[in-house]
Amino acid sequence: MQTSIHNRHFLLRRLHSLFGLLPVGGFLIFHLWENSQSRFGQTHYNEQVVGWLQGINYLILVEIFFIALPLLFHAAYGLVILHGSQGNWNRYPWLHNRFYWLQRLSGIGILLFLLFHVGWTRILGIWQPEIRIDLFSHMQELLINPYLFLLYLSGLLLAVFHLCNGLWTMAISWGLTTSVEAQRIWFYFCMLLALLLGALGLHGMLGFLP
């Protein structure tokens, strides 16, 4: 019998939706909270935050299977979904139509930002151990440049928006919110979460500045 579990399309879409929240979205929240500890200074950050993370058991497997692969799948399948949209940003000037487009644009923006962000920290750190040992100074060097600070700020805001708006649409796709009222309340919650996460991320970025 042909059922939903034999249909790749439905499963891929649901997997894409799920991965956006877990583990990718969960990692983003953890990442922002973790880096907000930059305000405690260089020694604390390098030893307690980065040092603790680097001591995690099976770290490389966790990084590959819980962060990199789900993120790559989410990004690659996101690009597939992007293909063939036929809409009009201006013709229908309503909030959720605008957010529909922002969700897609931010996805591309985040992908480009992550290439730089991950490349310049985690990947570069493989060959340059001094980055791993003193990540605080490395980040300070980056963020002290106003252009790179703006780049990081836009990457942060795009990622936070993408997660929180994704959380809102996910609730409809999985059938958590059905009524207009429930969707509205959940929307307020998601936007509040976006504000909080944005503030948390910005706090972390400011903590690196001297």
Added chain:
Amino acid sequence: MANTIELDIRRQDTPYSPPYWQRFSIPHRRGHNIVSALMVIREHPFTQEGKRVDPVAWEFNCMEEVCGACSMMINGRPRQACSTLVDSLEQPIRLEPLSKFPVVRDLMVDRSKIFNDLKRVRAWIEIDGAWDIHQGAPRISPVAWKENYLYSRCMSCGCCLEACPEYATEKDFVGPAALAAVRLMNSHPTGRYHRRQRLHAIMGDDGLSNCGNAQNCVRVCPKQIPLTTAIGELGRQTSLQLLRDLFGESE
């Protein structure tokens, strides 16, 4: 109040010929709607410059917003020509055919894709047969009846599909109209026996999960059908169906 009504109409002579624009000017009369204005042009098919042209082709039927035939783009929005009053519009009024369906001629489009989508999702109810089964009509609670009634008003006009960014001529997304029909048929006391087949149909390629939640559909629907609620409810029904497919039926 202006003495004339100015209309810019997108014309197209055949399905394959290029479109062009023509401006028409008709005497103002209170209470004109788009259909009655187009009828005036049909009686006197002259452009504003006085050139005699072929009368504008368009579809209409019921004149009371229940048949869905006269959908067109009016000042950039998909609406019913019969229920759109001229006095409520900015002039010149721009009339275009719906863009997500193939143009037959002028403002007339071929909306048979909607009917195919309804067939794809099994948007009908199978009756037991024409013989007497010695049972009364199945009972429906007043609450369920009230909710179902909202969805039963769909007239397949295509406005929601026109506004949907995921619905496109070259893509096969089933679209909000057929999804709302699944929501309606699944809650019908006889229709619910084919609930699983309908859910599997919308869980297939280009089904429910293509929805991008732009929610334009619910805003342009001339019948105020809660399309996004239907999509949320189907999200829940398909989530539960996925569990049944993965782990087996519970009943």
